[in-house]
Amino acid sequence: MMDVTSSRSTMHAIDTNLNETPNIGEICLWPPVILAPMAGVTDVPFRSICKEFMLAGLSDGSNSDTKPLRTPGLFVNQMITARAFVEENKKTLKLAEFGENETPRSIQLYGTEPNSLREAVEKLLNSKHVDHIDLNFGCPVPKVTKHGGGGALPYKQTIFRSIISSVVHAADGEIPVTVKFRMGIDDNHLTYLDAGKIAEDEGIAAISLHARTVEQLYSGHADWLAIRELKQHIKSIPIFGNGDIWEAHDAIRMMQVSNADGVVIGRGCLGRPWLFKQLAEIYSGKEASPFPSLGEVGATMNRHAKAVVEWNGTEKALRTFRKHASWYLTGFAVGKDARRAIQQINSLDDLAHIVSNFDQDSHLPMNAYRIPRSHTGGPKKVSLPEGWLDNPFEDHELGELAGQFASGG
Numbered sequence: 221m222m223d224v225t226s227s228r229s230t231m232h233a234i235d236t237n238l239n240e241t242p243n244i245g246e247i248c249l250w251p252p253v254i255l256a257p258m259a260g261v262t263d264v265p266f267r268s269i270c271k272e273f274m275l276a277g278l279s280d281g282s283n284s285d286t287k288p289l290r291t292p293g294l295f296v297n298q299m300i301t302a303r304a305f306v307e308e309n310k311k312t313l314k315l316a317e318f319g320e321n322e323t324p325r326s327i328q329l330y331g332t333e334p335n336s337l338r339e340a341v342e343k344l345l346n347s348k349h350v351d352h353i354d355l356n357f358g359c360p361v362p363k364v365t366k367h368g369g370g371g372a373l374p375y376k377q378t379i380f381r382s383i384i385s386s387v388v389h390a391a392d393g394e395i396p397v398t399v400k401f402r403m404g405i406d407d408n409h410l411t412y413l414d415a416g417k418i419a420e421d422e423g424i425a426a427i428s429l430h431a432r433t434v435e436q437l438y439s440g441h442a443d444w445l446a447i448r449e450l451k452q453h454i455k456s457i458p459i460f461g462n463g464d465i466w467e468a469h470d471a472i473r474m475m476q477v478s479n480a481d482g483v484v485i486g487r488g489c490l491g492r493p494w495l496f497k498q499l500a501e502i503y504s505g506k507e508a509s510p511f512p513s514l515g516e517v518g519a520t521m522n523r524h525a526k527a528v529v530e531w532n533g534t535e536k537a538l539r540t541f542r543k544h545a546s547w548y549l550t551g552f553a554v555g556k557d558a559r560r561a562i563q564q565i566n567s568l569d570d571l572a573h574i575v576s577n578f579d580q581d582s583h584l585p586m587n588a589y590r591i592p593r594s595h596t597g598g599p600k601k602v603s604l605p606e607g608w609l610d611n612p613f614e615d616h617e618l619g620e621l622a623g624q625f626a627s628g629g
């Protein structure tokens with residue numbers, strides 16, 4: 221697989237498609253940047269911090285003056301499972317919440333059973349709860365794929381089509397429905413071109429391609445040329461490229477290489493929400509601001525942690541901030557003791573105290589810019605139901621377990 225991700229390109233926006241304003245239904249995106257749905261990560265506090273950075277990057281008015289009706293990036297909520305939402309599972313309802321003034325409200329839905337998906341969409345629409353639904357077909361978790369769910373599902377074209385069709389019909393043109401999938405199960409069972417065509421035929425508004433196979437999990441490089449191929453194959457709806465955008469200039473390179481209409485940012489923003497500011501700047505044709513100093517990183521950590529406490533109404537919620545804390549500090553020389561202490565914080569004061577002891581002026585070494593955060597595993601042979609690969613057109617009774625437990629993409 222050709223590695224087109226690593227060579228450093230100019231920090232300026234230079235190519236023509238960078239000014240594109242892809243439409244997702246009536247949502248006209250510019251900059252054409254999507255925060256990837258990430259389970260356990262893209263909650264209200266994180267989405268709001270990311271969006272604040274995006275707006276700060278546009279704060280000279282370049283967005284509002286020249287592109288007044290544009291939505292500055294799409295910040296997708298975490299994935300919810302259709303059945304759990306329909307059954308009003310308490311945890312799922314909490315996951316499905318949005319910030320008070322959040323707009324547009326975008327959520328990812330997962331399910332394998334057309335009826336519960338339809339019900340979930342109707343419920344979301346009746347409560348005027350969302351402006352956009354993304355469908356997840358990329359989950360590589362074995363307990364899902366072994367029942368034919370997640371990233372295994374697009375291989376069965378009839379089932380894939382019927383799921384998409386039921387959701388698009390339930391949305392009834394009121395809100396756009398998009399899909400996110402991987403390239404296929406493995407290199408011998410690539411599905412993205414067929415899946416893309418099916419999605420286009422069935423009225424999907426846009427496609428995000430995580431340019432890895434399920435077998436790859438998070439290993440190797442995302443194949444941006446596959447995004448290009450999908451873009452050539454699908455003419456009527458926008459294609460968003462996903463995988464390995466670690467720095468702002470990667471987004472530009474991805475768009476140049478793939479001709480995608482926009483980009484989806486996953487792990488690159490973990491512990492680095494200012495990536496959205498740099499993206500806003502670079503898409504505006506400006507130089508991306510430098511990586512913040514450790515003092516500035518600490519200030520963002522305090523702000524993020526405060527938002528977590530406010531959103532959850534208790535400092536106990538800081539437990540969910542600990543992983544973010546370790547991502548913020550990845551690559552900084554803060555010492556083992558500070559790292560350990562930060563994993564034990566129980567209050568905002570604890571955090572503020574640790575952060576105030578950092579060397580405020582120290583900077584991230586350049587060789588740490590691209591250290592992956594969160595998932596890096598793979599490759600791993602994909603668990604599938606018996607005979608799953610025999611015939612892509614054959615219908616298959618999916619067990620209830622295929623529609624549950626999914627927790628990632």
Ligand SMILES: Cc1cc2nc3c(=O)[nH]c(=O)nc-3n(C[C@H](O)[C@H](O)[C@H](O)COP(=O)(O)O)c2cc1C
Nearest residue numbers: 256257258259299356430463464486487594628629
């Ligand atoms: C912690 C974590 C949780 C994720 N959860 C989801 C999810 O719920 N739905 C989904 O479609 N993808 C999920 N993903 C995959 C990302 O959306 C994205 O496709 C993937 O990380 C590749 O992009 P990247 O190379 O920019 O990270 C998750 C990824 C991570 C790291």
